[in-house]
Amino acid sequence: MVKIDPDRLLTDLKQLRSFGATGPGVVRLALSPVDLAAREWLVTRMTEAGLDAGIDGVGTVFGRSRNSGPALVIGSHTDTQPTGGWLDGAMGVIYGLEIARALAEHDDTKHLAVDVASWIDEEGTFSGLLGSRSFVGDPVDEAIRGATNRQGERLADVLDAAGLAARPRARFEPGRQVAYLEPHIEQGGRLEAAGQAIGVVTTIVGLRELRLRFTGQRNHAGTTPMAIRRDAGAALVAFIATMNDAFAQLADADTVWTVGRIELDPGSLSVVPGAADMYLQFRDANAARLRAMEQRLADLVRDFNARNGVRVELTTIDEPMEPVSMSAALAEHLAQAADTVAPGQWLRMPSGAAHDAQVIARCMPACMMFVPSIGGVSHDFIEDTAEEHIVLGCQVAATAAAAILREEWAKRA
Amino acid sequence: MVKIDPDRLLTDLKQLRSFGATGPGVVRLALSPVDLAAREWLVTRMTEAGLDAGIDGVGTVFGRSRNSGPALVIGSHTDTQPTGGWLDGAMGVIYGLEIARALAEHDDTKHLAVDVASWIDEEGTFSGLLGSRSFVGDPVDEAIRGATNRQGERLADVLDAAGLAARPRARFEPGRQVAYLEPHIEQGGRLEAAGQAIGVVTTIVGLRELRLRFTGQRNHAGTTPMAIRRDAGAALVAFIATMNDAFAQLADADTVWTVGRIELDPGSLSVVPGAADMYLQFRDANAARLRAMEQRLADLVRDFNARNGVRVELTTIDEPMEPVSMSAALAEHLAQAADTVAPGQWLRMPSGAAHDAQVIARCMPACMMFVPSIGGVSHDFIEDTAEEHIVLGCQVAATAAAAILREEWAKRA
Structure with a gap:
């Protein structure tokens, strides 16, 4: 040898x-x-x-x-x-x-x-x-x-x-x-x-990189009751929780997904965020699973927009990598x-x-x-x-x- | 008149x-x-x-x-x-x-x-x-x-x-x-x-302003399986969801709380966040309710730290306003x-x-x-x-x- x-x-x-x-x-x-x-x-x-x-x-x-x-x-x-x-x-x-x-x-x-x-x-x-x-x-x-x-x-x-x-x-x-x-x-x-x-x-593994942009209504954090808020940041947080559950159902032990960046606008303590961005990456060795995650995400976006005062828009950041x-x-x-x-x-x-x-x-x-x-x-x-x-x-x-x-x-x- | x-x-x-x-x-x-x-x-x-x-x-x-x-x-x-x-x-x-x-x-x-x-x-x-x-x-x-x-x-x-x-x-x-x-x-x-x-x-109303700092472990977003991650951003999102439920139980129609700023570190798509900050403000006309919310938040932090690989630390940003x-x-x-x-x-x-x-x-x-x-x-x-x-x-x-x-x-x- x-x-x-x-x-x-x-x-x-x-x-x-x-x-x-x-x-x-x-x-x-x-x-x-x-x-x-x-x-x-x-x-x-x-x-x-x-x-x-x-x-x-x-x-x-x-x-x-x-x-x-x-x-x-x-x-x-x-x-x-x-x-x-x-x-x-x-x-x-x-x-x-x-x-x-x-x-x-x-x-x-x-x-x-x-x-x-x-x-x-x-x-x-x-x-x-x-x-x-x-x-x-x-x-x-x-x-x-x-x-x-x-x-x-x-x-x-x-x-x-x-x-x-x-x-x-x-x-x-x-x-x-x-x-x-x-x-x-x-x-x-x-x-x-x-x-x-x-x-x-x-x-x-292949990967996808996406941005989700949430658009609500900027408001005074003291004078705007919770019931009438259109808080883009709170919507983003709720979306991630739902997405985590949905991805966990599709995932195997090697599937990974990461929210690496979150930005709230204007980013002030006294202002209900009017806009919020999250940047999402997910990776998997299985091309079919990547497509299923993409589809699930699109479904979540559609369901979210049908139900909420806050709108979310999905944008591809980089070419999909298979x-x-x-x-x-x-x-x-x-x-x-x-x-x-x-x-x-x-x-x-x-x-x-x-x-x-x-x-x-x-x-x-x-x-x-x-x-x-x-x-x-x-x-x-x-x-x-x-x-x-x-x-x-x-x-x-x-x-x-x-x-x-x-x-x-x-x-x- | x-x-x-x-x-x-x-x-x-x-x-x-x-x-x-x-x-x-x-x-x-x-x-x-x-x-x-x-x-x-x-x-x-x-x-x-x-x-x-x-x-x-x-x-x-x-x-x-x-x-x-x-x-x-x-x-x-x-x-x-x-x-x-x-x-x-x-x-x-x-x-x-x-x-x-x-x-x-x-x-x-x-x-x-x-x-x-x-x-x-x-x-x-x-x-x-x-x-x-x-x-x-x-x-x-x-x-x-x-x-x-x-x-x-x-x-x-x-x-x-x-x-x-x-x-x-x-x-x-x-x-x-x-x-x-x-x-x-x-x-x-x-x-x-x-x-x-x-x-x-x-x-x-009175108000409180606080920062919650989550400390986990920065890692490669492709090579780190979900099961061994200590993702400070994901922990922050989960904490907010729990906090929202807890505050909703304490709140009346006039109680408001706002997460106005979130920062993930290092803020890169390919990196599992090792640290994450959220800035929280809450307001209420009732001093006892403000104290109850403060106490509930402290309890949530204690429970969270007892259960998680990610640590969270609560800091007062400004003097409480009654x-x-x-x-x-x-x-x-x-x-x-x-x-x-x-x-x-x-x-x-x-x-x-x-x-x-x-x-x-x-x-x-x-x-x-x-x-x-x-x-x-x-x-x-x-x-x-x-x-x-x-x-x-x-x-x-x-x-x-x-x-x-x-x-x-x-x-x-």
Whole structure:
């Protein structure tokens, strides 16, 4: 069995952390000077590992194996949120690097081709999931021309200034690239709560983002009797209670919904709110359930407007994102590897967060594997994972990678 | 019966409106240049009406009757909110002026003493209810030294610049001043809804203002299952629903409570709120009920904290304000005047808003009378009252004023 080198893995992870390190966390926004420096470092490491490596025309670092035959792409992202953790996407990229090195060190696996990718801007500093979208052939030129970061810098200008704009872009190679594996931290507390070390991802959930705007009548909070009020805030609260009951009936254990923001207008203690907004997000692995929740919400809105002096209006904030199933065959390889390396310490689970894998899945079979996040925390400086879990996860991924590629060789034999 | 002059009343009201007129509304913040000009105009009008009038050391305009014998003080305020209506307190002051004139014009009432007051800063540009507090003998010097407006101007400097700081302050005259009458617009929709023209005020309600802070755990809205969330926003919504049921059981038709502001932290769609604040105000005419509501709220907080992963903490925002009963004897005079002038067109009601009368009631019997606010609107440029109601209200107040003073003369006979 292929053996990864725990020290080499952890040393590289910690060296990558030094680019943008901020206390225990990391600030390494896509295409910032420190991110570009980290990309150059990564190209060097990939080259030392025997890959043909470079930064492509959108900023993705791609290291292509020199081996012939079917290739497995292993990747994630090394850019971070404004208050990022040190592992997030970085761990999956360094896993890919370590697995490429580990396979090359053993006679029975050194013929296997592993490409390693750090997709640009997964976190959406300019345009979320840009690297993976470019890789699968999405028309990203319009996004590149239009996208700006919070400081108003244009993505096109930043790519130009970095000398990247004219470079070729890494693209999917049909026939050669046969599968995609994205190892990642869980970013939730499910593995920790279950006392498990490895999550084999079944699906990346879909999501809906909506705004509900309640319109009543602004009034004096002292002189307006309860019976004649049209209090938009009270209506919003009552609506959420009804919605929670309705969603609970439709939900399974993995369904989540969140009211992340509420705004009452004018927001004064002495004024009955005349308008109120709530922002709702819900996620599920099952596309039919997402549609059922959407329909139920529309029904609640209709019923509410038929009964109340306060009106509610439903607006879609962002395009619906549908759930994406991971390849069952690849997940089975991960499951068998987990059974071998970490018997009794793994489970199957959906991914509640979005990942590049949901984009890559459009061109080839894709799978994901999670290791536990301590306290379920991510996108925060204190994000962390036990070193034993980091090492164990890489060993599971390496074992699965070898099995996936051997099976592809067997198919072609 | 004393007869007021409708044309003179309306002409003066409209002339006062011209100081700070802004569209249909008025912007006349306490001690602003336009407010000081309006005060000078008012002093002239009072002087023409035979009163000893002037602006006092805090800015109150006080017109003292030259008649001997028991005096009735009629007043309200001529300062406005930042987006003020033209009637609000101004109407009650001009009622006082007109009533002083009307009584002086009839042989059988010209011996009666009416003092007229426009109390400074009822609306709290610097320090709410300042004029009436100064009149009853509250120690206001500390407030004068410390108070600033939104532009940061110090009240002490503004009084000094206006040449008022060294002037004597109008003070309650025990023995001479025997009663206070404050006519006012309703600022609510109760009279209009009941199809009535006059409200005789029984009580000025008390109020409580509180903040409830919910503390849970901030988490990723995609990766955190509902079952392990400690969602401060969801807890807040559930608490309000429980509180609404509890308060509804304690309330009578006049009890009001309002959640005027809600803030979720961090306020992002993709983040389960880790903290949430709600601001609660409740008002009632009954002191015991206010205490019962306070106690029930404390019980709900205790029960909530015993049961939930989210903690809630209750903080008092402002000093409790206790309900103030209006003089039943004076209210009876208003009721009899309404029965005479506007039979079948009046009702008794509490005042849901605060007024100078609640302060003046500390030194002498006080009463209030309302006329309808169109659409229940006040503190808004479109605030208005039908002219027939303005005139009718002044006639009721004049009739009651004469009766109150005649009764005082009779007591002393």
